[in-house]
Amino acid sequence: xxxxxxxPLSDRKQEILQTxxxxxxxxxxxxxxxxxxxxxxxxxxxxxxxxxESKDEILWEIAVRCAKIFNDRVxxxxxxxxxxxxxxxxxxxxxxxxxxxxxxxxAIFFHEWEHLVPARHEWYSNFISMYERVFADLIxxxxxxxxxxxxxxxxxxxxxxxxxxxxxRWYRPDGSMNVEVIGDNIVEFIMAGLKK
Amino acid sequence: xxxxxxxPLSDRKQEILQTxxxxxxxxxxxxxxxxxxxxxxxxxxxxxxxxxESKDEILWEIAVRCAKIFNDRVxxxxxxxxxxxxxxxxxxxxxxxxxxxxxxxxAIFFHEWEHLVPARHEWYSNFISMYERVFADLIxxxxxxxxxxxxxxxxxxxxxxxxxxxxxRWYRPDGSMNVEVIGDNIVEFIMAGLKK
DNA sequence: TAATTTGCCTAACACACGTTCGTTTCAACT
DNA sequence: AGTTGAAACGAACGTGTGTTAGGCAAATTA
Numbered sequence: 001x002x003x004x005x006x007x008p009l010s011d012r013k014q015e016i017l018q019t020x021x022x023x024x025x026x027x028x029x030x031x032x033x034x035x036x037x038x039x040x041x042x043x044x045x046x047x048x049x050x051x052x053e054s055k056d057e058i059l060w061e062i063a064v065r066c067a068k069i070f071n072d073r074v075x076x077x078x079x080x081x082x083x084x085x086x087x088x089x090x091x092x093x094x095x096x097x098x099x100x101x102x103x104x105x106x107a108i109f110f111h112e113w114e115h116l117v118p119a120r121h122e123w124y125s126n127f128i129s130m131y132e133r134v135f136a137d138l139i140x141x142x143x144x145x146x147x148x149x150x151x152x153x154x155x156x157x158x159x160x161x162x163x164x165x166x167x168x169r170w171y172r173p174d175g176s177m178n179v180e181v182i183g184d185n186i187v188e189f190i191m192a193g194l195k196k
Numbered sequence: 197x198x199x200x201x202x203x204p205l206s207d208r209k210q211e212i213l214q215t216x217x218x219x220x221x222x223x224x225x226x227x228x229x230x231x232x233x234x235x236x237x238x239x240x241x242x243x244x245x246x247x248x249e250s251k252d253e254i255l256w257e258i259a260v261r262c263a264k265i266f267n268d269r270v271x272x273x274x275x276x277x278x279x280x281x282x283x284x285x286x287x288x289x290x291x292x293x294x295x296x297x298x299x300x301x302x303a304i305f306f307h308e309w310e311h312l313v314p315a316r317h318e319w320y321s322n323f324i325s326m327y328e329r330v331f332a333d334l335i336x337x338x339x340x341x342x343x344x345x346x347x348x349x350x351x352x353x354x355x356x357x358x359x360x361x362x363x364x365r366w367y368r369p370d371g372s373m374n375v376e377v378i379g380d381n382i383v384e385f386i387m388a389g390l391k392k
Numbered sequence: 393t394a395a396t397t398t399g400c401c402t403a404a405c406a407c408a409c410g411t412t413c414g415t416t417t418c419a420a421c422t
Numbered sequence: 423a424g425t426t427g428a429a430a431c432g433a434a435c436g437t438g439t440g441t442t443a444g445g446c447a448a449a450t451t452a
Binding site for chain 1: 224345348354358360373385388391
């Protein structure tokens, strides 16, 4: 599986995927049934199999598209021309913005992929590891360079990404804080914890 | 429901609860079956009902005991005699230590309680809100007093508690970092993010 | 116009789930 | 020795699950 291989979907498939994303993120993958999904789409349950061959495939299609978003928008920032601190700031910010922009899909990126069938689960697990490693490596560089405090970088990465992750459970678009403000707050808080 | 009402269990009930805690925290509540649990205990599935009246009751017994741990060990620190910063430091530290000391139960405290039956779910949801509010109030006080940066306290509380929460997925007791070191790192990182 | 594809339908299957029932075993107490 | 109570058993029930089979009607293509 390669993220560049992802192909555009027919309108109907996209509609189903979007509805499934909302359903899975609200109730969780296991608690969501094909009957639930069909009801939301106002079709009969078996009709879903004209589009996707299994419940797992639906989760997979969501998960892999979700991975692509973070992959394409966040990771490239790591090798942009800027200071280490500048790059990390931008990455954290973009990571947070990605979550806020794709709040429903984010639940799949962080939690529901755990229920993928073994082969797909393994692929996803590796992707997440790689994703986190990019952050951790940047932190390590920053420590060696002397601009960050001497923190255990892998450990700190897990902590800060987990801290950010749960906005998707917490954030309601109608609240007083907008995406910009939240992004700023997160970045400032975390960078204060890192900087010397 | 009142946390002071919790009564000690018979040896066998405790054994079952302990096994269930491990099972639920590894596979998740929904993915765990009564047959799985029975197998681990080397009894037949229906035998479980000699001890607990439902799967939900088992989750509830775990959840409520878990709440008691955090309630008894972390919350009292909020009203100890110390500076605001000192109290918050101790609370964060104790919170982290509680997770590390009860790693399997922690999964229930943070995630699996979501699957409780509505009435119990509501109780637990309120408990968590109260628990987080104690942290948030302390941060608010610290801001008013002038010792903390002006962060949105409720938002920041969610972020830092979520950041800490995921140690339970990350931490393996055989690793190089022990509980003390991890606790220190968390406290330092977070306090750096808060302090002026 | 004929052929094919697309998207949905109804009916139903096989299985796994939480749970109930009635019974049995066996240690502890009277 | 007889009674009681706890803890287990085997069999089975009802329900909900993902999924398959086969068909039908409308849109698309040849």
